[in-house]
Amino acid sequence: MLTVEKLTKTYKTGDKALSDVSFTVPKGQVVGLIGPSGAGKSTLIRCVNRLVEPTTGAVLLNNLDITALPGGQLRRARRRIGMIFQEYALVERLTVMENVLSGRLGYVPFWRSFLRRFPAADIENAFRLLDRVGLMEHADKRADALSGGQRQRVGIARALAQEPELLLIDEPTASLDPKTSRQIMRLIVEICAERDLPAIINIHDVALARQFVQRIIGLRAGRVVFDGPPDALDTAVLTTIYGEEDWTAMRKAAEEDRDAERDEAERMVGLV
């Protein structure tokens, strides 16, 4: 379980990015973090693992107070938090397998990792993870030979290799086409359910968030202005989060997406 308590972040420039943000994410729950640009989404995600240092407030992961940890202990605690990035952050020249194993680096003594020698159990586990994300036959390919969707799958497998207790996911589908975006979102949600993992996904695509996550937190100007199920995101709430921006277009896109997906499913089972 992740608990964020009265989190505030004021940057040195004086920008107040977060004000009194509090929420709890139970095990297995996937939260979509939405809000207009500059609302504080990236800052919030980065405050959870202290890539950005919060100004006040606390972050607790399964009762461990992340905000109170000194350097060495913070590094150990970070192993328990898997991050998945928009730009994948893979090592291009390494193979898919090596990229996944790099998720274990925090656990393997430096000299062994330097020689790229990982314990057999780690390698077996990496194969299982590659199988789970659908990349078994690509294990030996170089990362730079993969498509965007495949690269994101490697990112997911690498984060899981850490055996995390929490996933922080930053714009996972920003560089992907709509169909691949849906596949990646579905994979993330299924994996969190299987492993009882809590997750926060910073996602700019409201339609996609509504379709896949169980809970949405809406930020505006650093404050939580909505926290509830996707069904409760009505016109009034979206206007509170986004102001008068034209989010009706987003809703229409969501309906079209759902139709396309149903067609695809029907084709797969031979209905049409």
Ligand code: ADP
């Ligand atoms: P979002 O991810 O929702 O677009 P951010 O967390 O990036 O929002 O930004 C929230 C606010 O904090 C913005 O006003 C932004 O300008 C400011 N901000 C973000 N990063 C920094 C930084 N490194 N230094 C100063 N201000 C920052």
